[in-house]
Amino acid sequence: MSQVFAKARQQNKPVFLLLSPPPTPANLPAAIKAERNKSGLSAPAVADKLNQAFLNKELAFGTAEMGAAARRYNVTSYPSYLYFSPDGSLLYRRFGNTSNVEQYLKDVAAAQQAQQDPQNLSSLAAEFKGGNRDPELLKRYVLKCRDLHLPVEPAVLNAYAQQLPAKAFYQPTEVLFILESGPVVGSQAYQLTHLNQQLIDSLYRVLPLPQRMAINGLIIKNTMAQATAAKDRSLAEKGANFARSTWNNDYARGGRTYERNMLAFYQSIKDTTAYLRQAVPYYERYYLNLPADSVKKALVALQAFRQRQPALLQRLDSAARQRARGPRPEAVARTVQYITVSGPPASFLQELNNGAWVIYQTGTRNKNYLTHAITWSKRTVDLDPTAYNNDTLAHLLYQLGFFAEAEAREQRAVELARQEKVAASSYQQALEKMRKRTL
Numbered sequence: 001m002s003q004v005f006a007k008a009r010q011q012n013k014p015v016f017l018l019l020s021p022p023p024t025p026a027n028l029p030a031a032i033k034a035e036r037n038k039s040g041l042s043a044p045a046v047a048d049k050l051n052q053a054f055l056n057k058e059l060a061f062g063t064a065e066m067g068a069a070a071r072r073y074n075v076t077s078y079p080s081y082l083y084f085s086p087d088g089s090l091l092y093r094r095f096g097n098t099s100n101v102e103q104y105l106k107d108v109a110a111a112q113q114a115q116q117d118p119q120n121l122s123s124l125a126a127e128f129k130g131g132n133r134d135p136e137l138l139k140r141y142v143l144k145c146r147d148l149h150l151p152v153e154p155a156v157l158n159a160y161a162q163q164l165p166a167k168a169f170y171q172p173t174e175v176l177f178i179l180e181s182g183p184v185v186g187s188q189a190y191q192l193t194h195l196n197q198q199l200i201d202s203l204y205r206v207l208p209l210p211q212r213m214a215i216n217g218l219i220i221k222n223t224m225a226q227a228t229a230a231k232d233r234s235l236a237e238k239g240a241n242f243a244r245s246t247w248n249n250d251y252a253r254g255g256r257t258y259e260r261n262m263l264a265f266y267q268s269i270k271d272t273t274a275y276l277r278q279a280v281p282y283y284e285r286y287y288l289n290l291p292a293d294s295v296k297k298a299l300v301a302l303q304a305f306r307q308r309q310p311a312l313l314q315r316l317d318s319a320a321r322q323r324a325r326g327p328r329p330e331a332v333a334r335t336v337q338y339i340t341v342s343g344p345p346a347s348f349l350q351e352l353n354n355g356a357w358v359i360y361q362t363g364t365r366n367k368n369y370l371t372h373a374i375t376w377s378k379r380t381v382d383l384d385p386t387a388y389n390n391d392t393l394a395h396l397l398y399q400l401g402f403f404a405e406a407e408a409r410e411q412r413a414v415e416l417a418r419q420e421k422v423a424a425s426s427y428q429q430a431l432e433k434m435r436k437r438t439l
């Protein structure tokens with residue numbers, strides 16, 4: 001992306017960025033596949049507009065470059081369309097696929113209008129960088145970031161809070177505005193909003209639960225992101241402690257939340273030693289050694305979920321066919337959704353499989369850690385023998401040098417993928433590499 005933005009600055013041209021959706025699952029009915037793959041974005045009128053007025057870039061789902069862009073611009077739904085000014089500031093965004101060409105033309109027009117707006121993000125950022133600390137300007141800057149679903153820079157939120165009179169922090173509206181902007185735990189903005197703890201307590205009593213959860217989630221997210229960017233373990237611990245405190249008297253859930261956030265921090269900063277040291281007790285305490293009745297309930301729910309999938313897919317297929325026969329193209333944006341026949345695994349199985357896979361991804365050759373991960377992976381295979389669970393186990397066995405067992409497991413993953421009617425190519429490629437000892 002750096003090369004694209006460098007070219008944009010050189011040519012003084014805005015940028016259009018497409019973050020593509022994941023490949024359509026192989027087990028989806030043909031009508032749903034056709035609907036997903038039909039997009040007004042490819043219409044000549046839209047393509048001409050974009051090619052004339054923008055530098056265009058598409059990022060494929062699952063690539064490292066797309067992952068970095070998704071984290072930076074807070075992208076959680078696909079496809080997503082991001083429009084930038086020549087200096088790299090976000091102008092406009094939208095997500096969801098539609099066959100309606102007019103929607104994409106409106107997007108282009110909205111982005112061009114935003115570029116001409118004297119109060120766009122680029123202009124506000126320039127004012128702030130130039131030293132303007134007018135409270136009204138800073139508030140517009142914060143609101144613009146929020147409107148664009150971007151994290152508010154801690155420096156901007158701190159500057160805004162510092163410009164307010166002391167009495168502002170005894171006014172619910174002002175305190176709530178800062179809290180909803182996600183102040184980093186321990187920052188000046190955070191501390192100033194907590195000058196009147198009685199007001200904070202009162203707000204949390206009257207706010208709806210979804211709003212409280214959104215505030216807490218944003219504070220945690222921004223704090224952990226800042227800690228990761230600075231590789232600041234102390235700040236990460238503050239964020240994880242705040243996350244733990246949101247569970248009030250549920251000490252078990254609070255403790256698990258703290259550990260999960262710290263594990264994510266160590267993984268993000270690539271502190272493999274700290275990650276491995278804490279991962280083993282975490283996964284074994286919370287996911288491997290579950291009571292038998294909890295395991296049974298989860299598996300019953302999983303089985304019921306999977307039994308409902310064929311009927312659901314049939315209804316979706318019928319609806320897609322009916323829309324395809326309709327006289328007019330659908331004008332409502334349709335967000336990409338994950339629909340598979342097999343469905344997601346029970347949460348504890350998913351956690352165990354993910355935990356085992358991350359151990360593999362660290363590249364460790366430590367037999368102790370790999371043996372623990374193999375134990376977790378075998379548990380998932382025993383309870384839910386899907387292709388992806390067998391694939392994880394095969395990789396771990398290979399890493400530990402059990403090549404014949406690894407090949408057998410990967411062969412089983414290929415067979416199961418075909419039975420499940422999901423893409424088997426990645427499993428087949430892994431199997432071939434195992435046979436050649438090049439994995």
